[in-house]
Amino acid sequence: MAAHLHLPARVGRPIAEIDTPALVIDLDAFERNLDALNRSIAGRDIRVRAHAKTHKCPEIALRQIAAGAVGVCCQKAGEAEAMVEGGVGDVLVSNEVVGGSKLARLARLARRAKVGVCVDDAGNIDAVAAAARSAGVTLDVYVEIDVGARRCGVAPGDAAVALARKLRGSPELRFAGLQAYHGSAQHIRSMTDRRAAIENAAGAVRQTRAALEREGIRCPIVTGAGSGSYMFEIETGAWNEVQPGSYVFMDADYARNEWAAPLPRFEHALFVLSTVMSLPAPGRAMLDAGLKASSVDSGLPSVWHSPGIRYTRPSDEHGVLELDADAPMLHLGQKLLLVPGHCDPTANLHDWYVCVRGGMDQGTVEALWPITARGAGY
Amino acid sequence: MAAHLHLPARVGRPIAEIDTPALVIDLDAFERNLDALNRSIAGRDIRVRAHAKTHKCPEIALRQIAAGAVGVCCQKAGEAEAMVEGGVGDVLVSNEVVGGSKLARLARLARRAKVGVCVDDAGNIDAVAAAARSAGVTLDVYVEIDVGARRCGVAPGDAAVALARKLRGSPELRFAGLQAYHGSAQHIRSMTDRRAAIENAAGAVRQTRAALEREGIRCPIVTGAGSGSYMFEIETGAWNEVQPGSYVFMDADYARNEWAAPLPRFEHALFVLSTVMSLPAPGRAMLDAGLKASSVDSGLPSVWHSPGIRYTRPSDEHGVLELDADAPMLHLGQKLLLVPGHCDPTANLHDWYVCVRGGMDQGTVEALWPITARGAGY
Numbered sequence: 001m002a003a004h005l006h007l008p009a010r011v012g013r014p015i016a017e018i019d020t021p022a023l024v025i026d027l028d029a030f031e032r033n034l035d036a037l038n039r040s041i042a043g044r045d046i047r048v049r050a051h052a053k054t055h056k057c058p059e060i061a062l063r064q065i066a067a068g069a070v071g072v073c074c075q076k077a078g079e080a081e082a083m084v085e086g087g088v089g090d091v092l093v094s095n096e097v098v099g100g101s102k103l104a105r106l107a108r109l110a111r112r113a114k115v116g117v118c119v120d121d122a123g124n125i126d127a128v129a130a131a132a133r134s135a136g137v138t139l140d141v142y143v144e145i146d147v148g149a150r151r152c153g154v155a156p157g158d159a160a161v162a163l164a165r166k167l168r169g170s171p172e173l174r175f176a177g178l179q180a181y182h183g184s185a186q187h188i189r190s191m192t193d194r195r196a197a198i199e200n201a202a203g204a205v206r207q208t209r210a211a212l213e214r215e216g217i218r219c220p221i222v223t224g225a226g227s228g229s230y231m232f233e234i235e236t237g238a239w240n241e242v243q244p245g246s247y248v249f250m251d252a253d254y255a256r257n258e259w260a261a262p263l264p265r266f267e268h269a270l271f272v273l274s275t276v277m278s279l280p281a282p283g284r285a286m287l288d289a290g291l292k293a294s295s296v297d298s299g300l301p302s303v304w305h306s307p308g309i310r311y312t313r314p315s316d317e318h319g320v321l322e323l324d325a326d327a328p329m330l331h332l333g334q335k336l337l338l339v340p341g342h343c344d345p346t347a348n349l350h351d352w353y354v355c356v357r358g359g360m361d362q363g364t365v366e367a368l369w370p371i372t373a374r375g376a377g378y
Numbered sequence: 379m380a381a382h383l384h385l386p387a388r389v390g391r392p393i394a395e396i397d398t399p400a401l402v403i404d405l406d407a408f409e410r411n412l413d414a415l416n417r418s419i420a421g422r423d424i425r426v427r428a429h430a431k432t433h434k435c436p437e438i439a440l441r442q443i444a445a446g447a448v449g450v451c452c453q454k455a456g457e458a459e460a461m462v463e464g465g466v467g468d469v470l471v472s473n474e475v476v477g478g479s480k481l482a483r484l485a486r487l488a489r490r491a492k493v494g495v496c497v498d499d500a501g502n503i504d505a506v507a508a509a510a511r512s513a514g515v516t517l518d519v520y521v522e523i524d525v526g527a528r529r530c531g532v533a534p535g536d537a538a539v540a541l542a543r544k545l546r547g548s549p550e551l552r553f554a555g556l557q558a559y560h561g562s563a564q565h566i567r568s569m570t571d572r573r574a575a576i577e578n579a580a581g582a583v584r585q586t587r588a589a590l591e592r593e594g595i596r597c598p599i600v601t602g603a604g605s606g607s608y609m610f611e612i613e614t615g616a617w618n619e620v621q622p623g624s625y626v627f628m629d630a631d632y633a634r635n636e637w638a639a640p641l642p643r644f645e646h647a648l649f650v651l652s653t654v655m656s657l658p659a660p661g662r663a664m665l666d667a668g669l670k671a672s673s674v675d676s677g678l679p680s681v682w683h684s685p686g687i688r689y690t691r692p693s694d695e696h697g698v699l700e701l702d703a704d705a706p707m708l709h710l711g712q713k714l715l716l717v718p719g720h721c722d723p724t725a726n727l728h729d730w731y732v733c734v735r736g737g738m739d740q741g742t743v744e745a746l747w748p749i750t751a752r753g754a755g756y
Contacts, residue, residue, distance in 0.1 A: 001459065001460075001463070002382060002460075002750055002752075002753075003456070003751075003752060003753030003754050003756075004380060004382070004753075006456060006754070006756055008756065019477075019479060019480070019756050020477075020756070021755050021756070022756075053694060053695065075694065075695040076666075076695060078381070078384060081379065082379075082380075085379070095655075095695065095696075096655050096656050096664075097655075098653055098654070098655040098656075098666070098710055098711050099397075099398075099653060099711055101397060102397070120656055120658055121656070121657065121710055123710060124710060146658060146659075150659075150662070150698075151656075151658070151664060151693065151696055151698065152655075152656040152658055152664050152696070153656075153658055154658065155659075183693060275476055275477060276476070277473075277474050277475070277476040277530075278474050278476075278498055278499070278529075278530040278531075279499065280498055280524060280529070280530055280531055280532065281524075281528075281533075284528070286474075286529060286530050288454075288476070288755075289755075291673065291675050291720075291722075291723045292722075292723055292726045292753075292755050293755050295669065296675050297669050297674050297675070297692070314675070315529065315561060316431060316453065316722050316723060317431065317453040317454060317473065317755065318529055318530070320528075320529065332476055332499055332501060332502060333476050333477055342669075344669075344670075344694050345669045345670055345694060348670045348727070349726070349727075349753065349755075350753065351753055372380055373381075374380075374381060374753075375380075375381030375382075375670075375727065375728065375729055375752075376381050376384070377399050377666075377667075377670050377671050377695065377727075378381075378384055378386065378397050378398070378399070378400075
């Protein structure tokens with residue numbers, strides 16, 4: 001049967017019975033992460049638009065919205081479709097969408113939900129407007145500026161103003177503001193350097209807002225900021241909406257960041273449960289979770305609460321563990337929890353979240369949540 | 379809709395209309411790869427058991443079998459299920475399977491197809507036997523020996539004989555031979571060093587066969603060998619079955635190997651089709667294919683037939699292209715083909731192969747093949 005029909009666990013059964021490899025959420029830690037985000041922004045006039053590219057799961061998006069988020073962001077039209085089908089009423093594709101069939105799908109989605117999209121090209125604005133006109137909808141459009149990530153986005157200032165002016169000429173499009181996301185800053189290890197990168201980005205935002213004001217163009221929203229930096233964006237005062245995603249799960253790469261106030265201490269809430277399936281030689285054990293179970297693009301997974309046991313080499317379907325001399329003895333069939341190196345692409349490998357309540361040692365499966373935007377890169 | 383319901387292309391339409399990112403097979407090159415494998419082993423008494431972990435697609439497995447393969451290998455029980463459901467009648471799980479529910483599924487599968495599995499532990503043999511007894515089936519069991527990969531498998535010689543002897547005590551299990559696969563040797567760049575690693579592995583096989591013969595235990599099959607080395611295994615005479623997988627597709631990592639006779643010249647037949655979705659600055663372009671479309675564990679993808687254009691940085695949903703000064707001008711919406719760094723985990727990210735006939739420039743979509751074992755890591 002196809003993977004989305006293979007249920008890795010049963011509700012009400014203990015964690016020990018989960019089939020592996022499985023993607024497991026510690027629900028208690030997950031909920032504490034939602035609370036920690038809210039506490040960190042309490043009393044501030046700031047909107048949270050949680051990033052759904054991290055989890056690709058409407059069940060999680062709805063919980064983020066119940067906790068106060070105005071909606072979610074996505075990176076692809078297919079993700080946005082999955083969110084709207086799952087009951088989310090407000091979705092921003094925080095990315096450019098290029099191509100007639102993709103834009104047609106996105107515009108049709110705006111019949112059922114509030115939908116926004118980013119642009120960084122004048123010709124693309126014409127294509128977005130044509131799609132909106134054809135579907136009979138109005139779209140929120142954000143001009144993306146490059147604030148240091150050197151990915152998408154026009155230069156701050158005049159280039160952004162030119163696109164905003166063009167947007168005002170399309171009745172189907174509403175200039176909603178600026179997308180200003182410094183992705184690569186999220187992983188700058190030092191707090192000082194990370195803050196400096198965001199202060200630099202804030203300069204680019206202020207310059208662009210000033211240029212818009214000189215043209216008499218109101219900029220309702222400045223949106224951006226990830227889990228590793230969002231409090232810095234807020235402190236600059238240049239953003240009024242933040243887009244944290246990884247905060248719900250965290251991962252081994254984020255754990256390597258220096259992490260202190262004003263950022264709250266988020267907890268690891270996402271794990272890959274795996275089984276010891278070979279003990280071929282002293283000091284070495286093999287897990288059933290390799291590249292196809294836990295993404296290694298940002299480093300190897302770490303073994304949760306297992307001193308002396310290191311995940312040292314992935315292959316497609318195996319993970320090699322090296323065991324220190326004083327590590328606890330492992331036995332065949334034993335289950336270990338991995339903290340993924342990078343939560344987003346790891347979630348994209350699985351069809352189900354197995355949600356555990358009561359801790360990762362003795363907890364019980366409370367729910368299975370389908371990862372309905374898994375593979376929705378289109 | 380879920381990703382397996384989103385069809386990225388229509389049969390009969392030109393390649394230019396394929397939605398992106400999409401996994402595309404050049405059918406002409408794919409078929410030439412099947413032929414090249416057959417020509418390389420012509421006149422030799424050797425069985426091909428193609429590795430389905432590469433493609434996870436019964437449509438491809440059936441074509442490999444039609445071309446002469448005795449069946450396929452898989453790495454997981456879930457992959458084996460998908461192959462049998464797709465019409466494959468002979469599947470070897472070239473890996474250990476640990477855990478009662480997985481073994482029960484595997485044993486039930488043996489009611490519908492010839493099924494084999496590997497062992498490297500005496501306790502696991504008892505568990506495999508119990509599952510076979512419970513399902514009322516007989517399983518082929520291979521003892522895996524470590525021939526240098528330092529992954530699973532017992533040491534060559536006496537340890538393997540002890541397991542083979544134990545197998546003979548279980549009427550539900552048939553000792554089918556040795557699994558002897560040197561995975562890491564596949565990627566040794568130099569032909570000389572790669573051949574030396576396999577000659578070393580052959581010594582381990584011969585030592586084990588001799589020890590089995592001393593005990594009067596017949597060893598019908600020695601199976602192993604991947605696309606990067608299988609002609610070396612054949613030349614040693616120690617194997618009578620080979621397990622190439624990547625040969626149907628090849629990838630950018632295999633292309634970095636030194637490659638000469640006796641190995642045939644396989645062609646790139648697998649591509650990630652992607653779209654230029656931002657041209658933010660001179661010398662830089664953004665593709666819509668990042669970590670979630672093309673796996674980077676074995677290096678970045680290369681851009682097919684595009685001198686002066688380099689894929690230099692992936693993020694989750696973006697690929698950064700750097701353009702040399704003399705590179706051809708790109709335009710928004712232009713489609714480019716990427717050769718994945720590593721074909722196996724890349725195939726595991728997608729739900730469909732879009733099969734193109736007539737070349738990657740002007741070809742036509744001939745078929746869509748579902749990747750039914752995508753995500754079947756259980």
